[in-house]
Amino acid sequence: MSLARRWPLPLVLLLTAVACKEQGAQGPAAAGGGGAVIGAALSLTGPAASYGAQQRAGIQAALDDVNQGGGVKLTPLIEDDASTKEQGITVFQKFINRDKVSAIIGPTLSNTASAADPLAQQAKVPVLGISNTAATGITDIGNYIWRDSLTEAQVIPGAFKKAKEKLQFNTAGVLYGNDDVFTKAGYDVMQKALADQGVKVVGTQTFAKPDRDYNAQLTALIAAKPDVLVVSALADNAASIVAQARQRGWTGPILGGNGFNSPAFIKNAGAAAEGVMVGTSWNSLSQDPANQKFLAAMKKAGVNPDQFSAQAYTGVIILAEAIRQSGGKTGREDIEAGLGKLKDLETPLGKFSFTPGRDAQHEPSVQQVKDGKFQIVQ
Amino acid sequence: MTDLFLAYESLFAFVGINGLLALSVYATLCCGQLSLANAGFMAIGAYTGALITLRAPGVPFIAALAASALAPALIAVPLGLPVLRLRGVFLAIATVGFGEVVRLFFVNWDYTNGALGLVAIPQRTHLWTIALALALALYVLGRLRGSRTGYALEAIREDETAARTMGIYTTGHKLAMLVLGAALAGLAGGLEAHHTFMVAPGGFAFGRVVDMLVQAVVGGTAAFYGPVVGAAFLTVLPEVLREAGARLGLAPGPFRLFLNGAILLAVILYLPNGLVSLPARFRRRARGMA
Amino acid sequence: MGQQALNGVFVGSIYALFAVGYTLVFGVLDILNLAHAAVFTLAAFIALALVDAHLPLWLALPLAVAAAGLIGIVLERLAFRPLRGRADSNISGLISSLAMATVFEAIALQIFGPDISRFPQGTFPDRMIRIGGASASLLQLCIVGTSVVLMAVLTLLLARTRLGRQIRAVAESPRAARILGVNVDRAIAMAFFLSSALGGAAGVLFGLAFNSISPDVGRSVELKGLAVIILGGMGSVPGAVVAGFALGLIEVFTVAHLGSSFRDAVSFAVLFLVLIARPRGLFGRAAAREA
Secondary structure, three states: OOHHHHOHHHHHHHHHHHHHHHHHOOOOOOOOOOOEEEEEEEOOOOOOHHHHHHHHHHHHHHHHHHHHHOOOOEEEEEEEOOOOHHHHHHHHHHHHHHHOOOEEEOOOOHHHHHHHHHHHHHHOOOEEEOOOOOOOOOHHHOOOEEEOOOOHHHHHHHHHHHHHHHHOOOEEEEEEEOOOHHHHHHHHHHHHHHHHOOOEEEEEEEEOOOOOOOHHHHHHHHHOOOOEEEEEOOHHHHHHHHHHHHHOOOOOOEEEOHHHOOHHHHHHHHHHHOOOEEEEOOOOOOOOHHHHHHHHHHHHHOOOOOHHHHHHHHHHHHHHHHHHHOOOOOOHHHHHHHHHHOOOEEEOOEEEEEOOOOOEEOOOEEEEEEOOEEEEOO | OHHHHHHHHHHHHHHHHHHHHHHHHHHHHOOOOOOOOHHHHHHHHHHHHHHHHHHOOOOOHHHHHHHHHHHHHHHHHHHHHHHOOEOHHHHHHHHHHHHHHHHHHHHHOHHHOHHHOEOOOOOOOOHHHHHHHHHHHHHHHHHHHHOHHHHHHHHHHHOHHHHHHOOOOHHHHHHHHHHHHHHHHHHHHHHHHOOOOOEOHHHHOHHHHHHHHHHHHHHOOOOOOHHHHHHHHHHHHHHHHHHHHHHHOOOOOHHHHHHHHHHHHHHHHHOOOOHHHHHHHHHHHHHHHO | OHHHHHHHHHHHHHHHHHHHHHHHHHHHHOOOOOOHHHHHHHHHHHHHHHHHOOOOHHHHHHHHHHHHHHHHHHHHHHHHHHHOOOOOHHHHHHHHHHHHHHHHHHHHHHHHOOOOEOOOOOOOOOOEEEEOOEEEEHHHHHHHHHHHHHHHHHHHHHHHOHHHHHHHHHHHOHHHHHHOOOOHHHHHHHHHHHHHHHHHHHHHHHHHHHOOEOOOOOHHHHHHHHHHHHHHOOOOHHHHHHHHHHHHHHHHHHHHHOOHHHHHHHHHHHHHHHHHHOOOOOOOOOOOEOO
8 A cells, every 4th residue: 555656647747847847957047148037927827818918018029129229138038927826936936946037027916926026035036026016015025126117106196186186076986996906906095095185985886807897886886976986997997997987877087097008998998988087107108219119119019008018118128227237247136236226217107216115216197088099187 | 956946846835735725625525525615715724824923923833824724614614514415516506605705705805905915924834834734634534544434424425315324424424524624725725825925815716626626536536645646737737838838839828728628628538537546547457458 | 776777687688698508508417517608708709700800790699609509519529428427427527617618718818819809899889778767778778688589589499399398308317318219419419509509699798798808708707607597496497587687686786785895795695595595496496405
């Protein structure tokens, strides 16, 4: 009855798996010519797959631009974290210990980040988050964790203040996605911003990300007769919510969070998007050369630019600059030091710097949909 | 070599945790009950352990783990009494419902930050902790196999009415296994929370318990260690496929998903008693040829 | 109030159509077909692909529904028939349908990508209609109408036609049906065709209604579908219809009065209550209790 005799199969499998990896091993990740290997952990399958796809497009566009520019050479290693923390951890460990990357970009979801980033911190590998918007639990992990994604806390208060000035509202009905970290974190901030502005919330409803039918919630909110509808949702839900709100007879203003910031939102909501006001971390209309370069690169790749791809593109630019800041050296400590020196970098997000807490710092903006396009609200 | 080990340390950890989870489903399967509540039990255990560690940092890890196992076990009793009377698919659906209710509870509970979950949990689980827990679970289930209780469970699985007529206290046995499964799932949850630094409701959706069931069945319920074999196989498989996919130049993602489904189908159709029945099959074939 | 009732009828009609297929297969085979939601999703994508290929809507929809039915036949042949006769066919059927669901999702992901796909603008005329004090879009009314018609057709088919009688005979007892000369294999295959066609129809209508199709779109209906068939009674088609509308209305009024966080929890609360108090649901006949 010896167990040892019955374990051959999984043992063989494990050994095969290990053997497969051994053959692919390339030793330390110096990809010739002083280039740096950057690991990108993105959600390419699972619930966050659409963001991961956008991020991958942004990263590849940035790599083309950076590598063609000469000087710094970056080699990407893109892996799928399947929108789960287990895969995120596995991918991070592979990057850190097997591929020996110089830095890691990602992961897509804040939940995955709070599970995987600590490993990088322990191993002293710099991580640059490009879409982690949870207010706490990301950069607090340690000094090797950085991010270029503005949290809603940095965007919403200013946006709501401006909106209140322009629209003069006193009551609000709120709808938010309560099962997704992006939208829940956004809601927490919106709630506080509304309270700070002295706005009374007359109704709060929630939805879950897979939902497609918001009629019940919207009908209930509209019945409470708020001055304005406030929505924390991601682009796809947002488009349907706005369309259904108009169908249910809502003619008043709608305020959205970061998630609305996508041309896909306008395209899919159609006429219903008119007048929607959005606080955004990426000014899609910016005429800055850095943004124009990004837009051109995305157009060439045939991908709709959005906040996720903009932040991903910026992430690569930031890493390239960090390498430049440390004299072209591509080790982990060099990049870490370079990130610390980075200041006022021209990026598609605007002039970018890090806060002392390694969070992102750049000017957010408020946009409104007019004539089927986003316009800046002064 | 140590780098190689480090690169796969978490993989081994997940194999162990998934092994515990697969065993927790097996606990009810061996008396013929398909209970799909274990993602909910795991969530309860994970949150209990995490809350204790975060809010009462002086409490030793072993106590937090014990609480992770105890909390769902206690909840399993009032759940089991009404629900274990249902047969087959109805029990499965009721337990799926329970799991979803637990998940929704945590999504809506502000004390645990809803969807954001609890983060920055100190990493107190090591590989040896998981190995120890797994060994304990295997020991308990292994001892059960040849014992009187084990025979009673088999009898219940074969024909519950007959077992009852023979004088076996079927409700008690079924409830006991449900509680055992809950404790194992809760323990796995506590271990995982202290390994991955965080716990959030998204990790306890319907898909999670489906994974546990699949691992138990693919490994095979004929042997008490079958579920662990299944867990090892199906946890390592995505990594193997990741390499294979990269080698073949395929985009990561859909290909792995496809193979996952295809392999599962192949096993369930052609190897119904799971992977552990493979050696027996080979032996039979070899004997047949001789 | 009236608006919410309309909302409830609308979402209920889709739940009902989805659940009818679910319960049909259970009634016939005593197996829960977890790939039903995947067929729902695939049908929506097929309809989208046909419309993108410039087929008119009135042609694309029935074609997508027929395709879904065919997928159902393939599903039965691949994943369920080999398992018939096995002692643990409940569990193994569950798992093999799960495997097929994964395969279908992978195919959808590969062909259409993870992003949300939409019907092109203007696929369906955009008109609002006022009923009493409430408003509904023409699309919503058509969907409710189509659902009801399809369910009525199925009920008639089961009650009046020879095929329907054969299916019901197999549902009652496959052995007796075979002795009586019914081609059991064919009846089961046809049951799957009907079930998947209806599930597919639900998917197509859902896709049209909300214009937001992605590989995971079946997930939101999958678990609700379980609550519906339990409430209605496993194996009972009229039960699924009534329960579908009932659940839609219950959900909508929960949102209106308790808030949306409770909405999904209410479905499961209903599920539990039914299972504990009256496991066979409103119209079910299958024995649901051990003792």
